[in-house]
Amino acid sequence: MVPEAAPVTAASSLRDDAEAALRRLVGREDAALRDDQWTAVDALVSRHERALVVQRTGWGKSAVYFVATRLLRDRGAGPTVIVSPLLALMRDQITAAARAGIRAATVNSANVTEWGEVHAAIARGEIDVLLCSPERLNNPAFRDEVLPRLAADAGLVVIDEAHCISDWGHDFRPDYRRIRTLLADLPAGIPVLATTATANARVTADVAEQLGVTGSEASAEVLVLRGPLDRESLHLAVLDLPDPAARVAWLAQSLGTIKGSGIVYCLTVSAAEEVASQLRAAGLEVAAYTGQTDPAERERLEGELKDNRVKALVATSALGMGFDKPDLAFVVHLGAPSSPIAYYQQVGRAGRGVDRAVVVLLPGKEDRAIWEWFGSQAFPPEETVRATLAALATDAATSIPALEARVDLRRSRLEAMLKVLDVDGAVKRVQGGWIATGEPWSYDAERYARVAAARRAEESTMLAYQRLEPGTAGACRMAFLRGVLDDPELADGWACGRCDACGGVELPEAPSVEAVEAAQAGLDRVGVEVVARRQWPTGLGALGLDLRGRIPADEQAAPGRAVARLDGLGWSVQLRELLESRDADGALIDGETPVPLRSAAVRVLQDWEAIWDGDTSRTVIDGVVAVRSASRPVLVDHLARGLARWLQVPFVGAVAPVPGREAPERHDVNSAIRLAGVVRRLGLELEPSPDAGEVLAGQRVLLVDDLTDSGWTLTVASRLLRRAGAEAVHPFVLGVR
Known part of the structure; x- marks a missing residue:
């Protein structure tokens, strides 16, 4: 019977140590491990396995990796590396770790000044747990210098909120996919734990498959522990x-x-x-x-x-x-x-x-x-991706601002696309920007369609x-x-x-x-500030425009006003209905300004101190100019002329597309490309009416448009008016996207 008793005694001793660590962690002497908590801890500490724990919120997933860390460190293992998505989570986990006598530290965007000391403390063996954000995994210095040492010496690797790994998860993050590379580079025998509360069967299978990635052709076995998801409270x-x-x-x-x-x-x-x-x-x-x-x-x-x-x-x-x-x-x-x-x-x-x-x-x-708006931020079409890869196929690294001048995507979407391409091995982030790796890459249209x-x-x-x-x-x-x-x-x-x-x-x-x-x-309050652009984006020279640095003060717009933002409540609801309504063929619906929005626009003007002479209660505006719209020409013209009548000033004219360039520009591109299109497209059309005054010389102009998002149309239109002699330009729009 002795041969059978020995492993039981060892297991009992390990569980005793585990529950002692749990009691220190939670500060309660009656604390005991759940069955699945112990199963996971035992697998990690005794057999150095890989495990995926899918359990409801509040179940105690963090207890598994902190208890396992304590046991592994007591047995001479290296520090635990936890990939954790949010700063709030990191702060709570460091506090929890301290209760169990675990020395934890973090590297993230909020403690840049501490990174050097944290890395030195890791090298001295003074850190039991290092928490890092998934984004940190692809910081060139961290990825190339710190991470390999951690991977080689780690006692345990933890991937928290592991559903982020999966394309099918509700919170997929490209940075998390780099964990595949981390797992493949781990020496044999380092245990790995992934945890999440929000994974259905498809996400669970996907994460488990990725968790089994190793540096060899064979996949590691993954222990999957799923529990009931009811929350009785x-x-x-x-x-x-x-x-x-x-x-x-x-x-x-x-x-x-x-x-x-x-x-x-x-x-x-x-x-x-x-x-x-x-x-x-x-x-x-x-x-x-x-x-x-x-x-x-x-x-x-x-x-x-x-x-x-x-x-x-x-x-x-x-x-x-x-x-x-x-x-x-x-x-x-x-x-x-x-x-x-x-x-x-x-x-x-x-x-x-x-x-x-x-x-x-x-x-x-x-x-x-x-x-629908969030859904529109999906992976770009193949031609855009190919253009990006071509732009990066140079000997030197290309920065994001320089890349914007050559790729027609907004910065946030461009950066998200680069992260996916990085995960796929097609590009790599280095000091100074991004480079193409030259590795073969195919556009997986079927996968993107399935995800959508x-x-x-x-x-x-x-x-x-x-x-x-x-x-x-x-x-x-x-x-x-x-x-x-x-x-x-x-x-x-x-x-x-x-x-x-x-x-x-x-x-x-x-x-x-x-x-x-x-x-x-x-909610009926109206009026939000529209901040004028003050700086040209970089990279315009590559687009044939001699615009760089700060916009000269005598070409700038004054701060403007809008009725409301489109993503709020109150007036935002009516604005969305007006500006996003389409007919049966998908074309935007145009028409005169609805009466409620006429009143709202007037209220914004009434409260706008900059356009009134406080001593005389007269407006300082000398004339109104419209930004002629290709999609809603009736709306903008009606609004501008109506405001001119209310202010009792002349309607001076319009900033409009030059002949032959009437097609509207795309709105989903980045600043440089959007600006280049606006500059080439717009010109002045002044009214030949005698009450329009001496063109624009010395005039203060109210510039009226329906909607602004990037701000470049208002910036270019204001520059045209200022260069034509206007003393000041005050932009006014219905909505801000």
Whole structure:
């Protein structure tokens, strides 16, 4: 019996050590590992295997890799490398690691000044865990100098939020795909752990396949542990309200009645900022948290929420994976994410350490337009990719600004495309920019089409979730989400008994008429600043334009105004309907300015101090010029002439396409190419009317257009007017994209 007893004793000793490490990690003497947690730890520490853990949010996936790290380090292994997607996640994990006596450090965009010391501490053996962002994997210095040493000496490699590896995941990130290279370069015997809460069967299989990549032809065996995805504390509900004002009013009226603090998710930055402003005006302690929030401010706001010093953060998806507040009492979505998988991931922030958390979805009619915009950022067509590869086929590295002059993509889309090409081995990021590798590369149109089709299918599934009818058979919201995620333990006919469809949640009443009116008054605010361009983009010489550096002050536009942004609430809804409506043939619908928007435009002018003489209450504007539109000529001309009449100044003329160049320019290209097209296309057409004054000499001009996004049309039009003698140009547009 002795031969059989020895391994049992060893395993028991290892589990005892593991649970001691867990107790230090969580600060509780009664803590014990779940069965699957122990299975994963044992596989990593005893057999140095590769494992994929797919478990619900709050299950304790991070405990697996911190406990395994403690055990491996105690047995002489090298440091753990954790690839982690968000700064919030890194901060929480470093704090958790310290409780278990694990020395953790991070390298990311927010601590650049500390990188040198972190790398030195790793070399001295003083770091147990290094957390790095996926983007860091392709920083040339980190990739070529630091990562090979880490890969050679690592005791454990962890890929957190591993669904990001997969094309089929709701949050695919090209940078994550570089992990394949990292895995292939690992010496034999280094254990690997991947974790996620949001992976259906297809994503799980895809991630497991990639996790098995090695430097040899044979794939490594991957242990896959999937558990049930039910969250017993979550009470799910959908509330269908007629318009943004009703939704904001419900929030303002209801958040104060829900105990505890939570998160209100919005689909866009503008909506988050607008809603936060509205809720603060209603007396609620809230703050906006978006991708545009300064990193130091993000950290402060996370602390405010964790300490319950705010009722809610009104956030975009920037506050997402890894944010850890066990007592988060509610998650409300003002607008639906395009994927039920993403929705499950976000609502999973709530109810980790409390018995009950309220989760409410307030969908809007505008959601689908926002989904379509994000969908339009997909991988570019083959001819654009080939042009990029040709532009990079030089002896020297090409910077992004220089590449923009030769490739017709916006910078964000160009950078995303380069990351995919890098993963595919066709290009490589080096010091100074990018180079083509010369490796064979094929455009996988079939794969891109499948991914696009999968995205559309997820959108349809999200709409189906919203349409579940409370009280009807099989209409359980948690069962629906578990089914979408292919929960292996979901039984036929199971229902949670806690959601609105099961009759297990009661929401605050619909907002009163007075509350909706108050919200509508807040959303009725008009006027956002349009910041004029001050600098020409680089690379215009390659396009035949002698424009470089700072735009001369006497050729610049003054700061302008718009009624609203297109990605917010309030007037944004009417603007989207006006500017994005198409007929049965797909052509943009044109017509006179709708009466409500005429009034909104006048209100913007009334509040615009720069165009009024404060002493006399007279406008300083001498004339109005329109930017003639190829797609909406009636709208822009009607708006410009109407504003001229209201200001009681002449309509001077238009900035218009020169003969033979009437075709509108593409709007989805980068700054340099967009600007070059605008410069070549536009000229002045002044009215031959005697009341137009002496052309433009010394005149202050109101420049009117329907929509601005890059700002180059307004910049070029203003330059033309200033060079023709205008003393000042004040741009005015209906919407800002």
